[in-house]
Amino acid sequence: MSSVSMYQASVPVFIRMLGNLHAILSKAQAHAQAKGIDELVLTSARLYPDMLPLSNQIMIATDTAKGCAARLAGVTPPVYEDNEKTFAELNERIAKTLVYLQSFKPEQIDGSEAREVVLKRRTGEERLQGLPYLQNTALPNFFFHVTTAYAILRHNGVEIGKKDYLGNT
Amino acid sequence: MSSVSMYQASVPVFIRMLGNLHAILSKAQAHAQAKGIDELVLTSARLYPDMLPLSNQIMIATDTAKGCAARLAGVTPPVYEDNEKTFAELNERIAKTLVYLQSFKPEQIDGSEAREVVLKRRTGEERLQGLPYLQNTALPNFFFHVTTAYAILRHNGVEIGKKDYLGNT
Numbered sequence: 300m301s302s303v304s305m306y307q308a309s310v311p312v313f314i315r316m317l318g319n320l321h322a323i324l325s326k327a328q329a330h331a332q333a334k335g336i337d338e339l340v341l342t343s344a345r346l347y348p349d350m351l352p353l354s355n356q357i358m359i360a361t362d363t364a365k366g367c368a369a370r371l372a373g374v375t376p377p378v379y380e381d382n383e384k385t386f387a388e389l390n391e392r393i394a395k396t397l398v399y400l401q402s403f404k405p406e407q408i409d410g411s412e413a414r415e416v417v418l419k420r421r422t423g424e425e426r427l428q429g430l431p432y433l434q435n436t437a438l439p440n441f442f443f444h445v446t447t448a449y450a451i452l453r454h455n456g457v458e459i460g461k462k463d464y465l466g467n468t
Numbered sequence: 469m470s471s472v473s474m475y476q477a478s479v480p481v482f483i484r485m486l487g488n489l490h491a492i493l494s495k496a497q498a499h500a501q502a503k504g505i506d507e508l509v510l511t512s513a514r515l516y517p518d519m520l521p522l523s524n525q526i527m528i529a530t531d532t533a534k535g536c537a538a539r540l541a542g543v544t545p546p547v548y549e550d551n552e553k554t555f556a557e558l559n560e561r562i563a564k565t566l567v568y569l570q571s572f573k574p575e576q577i578d579g580s581e582a583r584e585v586v587l588k589r590r591t592g593e594e595r596l597q598g599l600p601y602l603q604n605t606a607l608p609n610f611f612f613h614v615t616t617a618y619a620i621l622r623h624n625g626v627e628i629g630k631k632d633y634l635g636n637t
Contacts, residue, residue: 302471303581303599312603346515346623412472430472434481439634442611443618450619454515465608 305371305412306405309433313364314400316445319466320360321393323449327457328386338386344451353451357389360444361396367437368400370416371429372407474540474581475574478602482533483569485614488635489529490562492618492628497555499626507555513620522620526558529613530565536606537569539585540598541576 331338343352351359358381369376377399383389411429418425418436427436449464500507512521520528527550538545546568552558580598587594587605596605618633 302473302578303477304471307599308472308477308603312607315604316608346619347625350622409471430476434477435484436634438481438607439485439611440630442608443615443630443633446612446615447619449612450515450616453519454623456516461609461612464612465605 304405304409305429305433306403306408309371309408309437310368310400310403312438313368313441314397315466316441317361317364317393317397317400319464320357320445320448321390321397322466323452323459323463324357324386324390324393326459326463327452328390330457331386339384341452341455341457342384342386342389344455346447346451346454350447353448354383354389356444356448356451357392358383360441360448361392363437363441363444365396365399367433367441368403368408370418371411371414371433372403373411373414374407473574473578474598474602475572475577478540478577478606479537479569479572481607482537482610483566484635485610486530486533486562486566486569488633489526489614489617490559490566491635492621492632493526493555493559493562495628495632496621496626497559500555508553510621510624510626511553511555511558513624515616515620515623519616522617523552523558525613525617525620526561527552529610529617530561532606532610532613534565534568536602536610537572537577539587540580540583540602541572542580542583543576 327341328338330336331341342354345352358379361379365376377395379392379395383392414429416427416429416432418427418432446464449459452459496510497507499505500510511523514521527548530548534545546564548561548564552561583598585596585598585601587596587601615633618628621628
């Protein structure tokens with residue numbers, strides 16, 4: 300029986316969706332320019348006052364992707380300054396995350412199903428095995444922030460659709 | 469080298485997230501009752517006029533989950549009437565989808581990486597292999613609609629948080 304490797308179940312998913320997110324932000328940037336909208340209005344937009352704005356959604360999506368790949372491989376991910384505000388800066392962050400993700404070789408991540416992963420939470424350290432970490436925490440979190448970024452832009456009238464989110468199948 | 473089976477990569481993820489979504493809808497129902505809000509205001513809420521309302525987000529999330537499990541197993545999924553409007557009806561839809569998902573045995577889905585999956589699109593039939601279908605279409609779509617349901621409720625002031633979305637890790 301064939302099966303899915305931990306690498307296949309993680310890195311290519313992140314790369315694909317971050318590429319789509321990059322294209323979505325480019326469309327939002329073009330929309331702001333065409334309509335004469337200050338782009339910081341969009342990158343600081345929220346769906347509710349105590350939800351995080353678009354810029355943070357991009358920061359957490361990229362952090363989740365690089366952190367997941369690094370944790371599964373047992374290496375330390377790069378730390379970003381978290382100071383991106385414009386679409387160009389946010390897309391630069393996505394681009395450097397893509398370069399980092401592309402640097403992983405399958406053999407670094409394959410076989411990490413039961414590898415211990417340590418998450419630093421506000422409440423202390425949480426220890427999980429690789430597979431439940433990927434499936435119950437990293438992937439749901441990643442898709443959450445990519446989708447919320449999309450939702451914030453749609454809510455603000457940017458003309459994007461499900462095809463932009465899914466990319467080419 | 470161990471690895472992830474197609475069953476593990478699909479059905480338990482759907483079951484877990486649909487359970488979380490069920491609990492989120494129960495919180496939204498309680499919120500509407502406590503605040504004297506007609507719950508149809510919430511189940512018909514949208515983030516933008518040409519986006520689908522909450523009820524449809526639940527319909528598509530459940531359809532994606534049951535359709536994915538069925539396609540990977542090579543069986544025909546149950547068809548629902550798509551007439552749910554209240555929180556109780558939407559949660560009943562989630563509950564029957566959970567029962568359906570729980571009926572799958574791993575051996576029905578394992579080994580479906582290269583199994584041909586046929587998707588009926590408005591533009592015609594699309595044929596994909598099981599693994600790219602799961603990773604590039606089914607999972608992103610599923611998380612999209614679960615997250616959008618969450619976002620609609622958050623946008624309308626329902627007091628839910630990331631913990632409700634992720635569930636217990």
